[in-house]
Amino acid sequence: MHIPDGFLSPQTYLPAWGVATVAWAWAGRGLAQRLDETLVPRLAMLTALAYALGLIMLPLPGGTSGHAIGVAALALIFGVRLAFLAYSGVLLLQALLFGAGGITALGVNALALGLVGGAVAVGLRRLLARCGDNVAVALAAFVSLQVSALLIALVLGVQPLIAHREDGSPLFFPLGFAVTVPAVLLPHLLIGIGEAALTVLVWRYARRKGWVAA
C-alpha cells in the first residue's frame, strides 16, 4: 500500500514531509535513554521482519497483490515512537532498493503506516484489554491496517481535486475517492486477517520471551 513517486502532488507531499520531520524529531527524542543493549537486537529483528514482509507480495482476488506490514507488532512491542522510526527506515530502504513506495511519498507513507498505524494499534489494544490479550492484539492489528489503508486511499483520492490542469484533467493520481477507497480498503480486509494472525504470533513470542510486560 505504499504510494509510489509521481502519484502525489507537491501540495500533498511537501506538507507531509514537514509533518513527518517534526514527528521523526519527536520520536527520536529520548531515544538514547530508551535504547539499551537488550532492546537493540530485538528491534533489529522485528524491523527486519517488517522489511521482509513488505516485499512478500501475495496475490489477491481481483488481480492485485498485497502484503502484510508488521507495524502493529513493532508498535505493540516497542511503542509508537520506536515503531515509527523503525518503519520509516524500512520504507526508505524499500523505496531506495526496490522502488516500492517513493522518496517524495515517504512522508505520507511513514505518517499513514508508521505513525498512525502504530498509534491506532497501541491505543486500540489498551481499549480492548478486557477482551483478552489475543483478541485485543488481533483487533488492534486488523483495525490499524484498515485505518492506514483508509488514509492512503484518501490521500490518493484527493489528488484529482487539488492538482489538475485548467481543463480539469488530473496532474497526478487521477482517480477519486469513489474508486480509491473501495479499491484500497477491500483487499486490505483480507490482508488485515493475515496481519492480525501474524501480529498475535509475534506478540505471543515476545510475551514468552519477556520482551513485553504481562
Added chain:
Amino acid sequence: MKWLPLLALFAAATATAHEIRLDVSGSSATVITLHYADGQPFAFEAYEIYPAGSETPGQVGRTDGRGRIALLADSAGEWRLKAWSDDGHGVDRKLTALAGDPAAATAPAAETPRAALWLGGLGTIFGLFGLLQLYLGRKKR
C-alpha cells in the same frame, strides 16, 4: 426535383466522413511489460505515455492481460510512462526511445537481482543496528 439526385450524391459523400475504416499493416513496436514483484502481470490497468517534452499524453489505454503495452515511438528522447491501478499501485518512469528503432528503447531498470537487493536491505538493517549496539556498548563502558 432534378436537383434531388445530386443532393443525394452530395449527402452520401459527406456521410463517408463518419465512417471508421480499418487499415492493417505489420510494424515493430517497443513492448513494455509491467508486473508485480512476484511476477503477477499488471494486467488491464490504465496507463498514459507522454512523448518527449510533451505534457499531453500521446497514448492512453490499458495494459493487456499479460501487463503489456505496445509503444510505437515516433520521436526520439525521454518518453514518460504513467501506469496505475485503482488501489494506488503503479509506476511513473522515463523511457528512452529512438524513433523508428523499437529495439533501442530502454528504461533505467535495476540490474541487481532482487534476491541480492533483499539481502542487501537486511544487511543494512542489521548493520545499522549493529553499529548502534556497538555505540551503546562503548557508551556504557
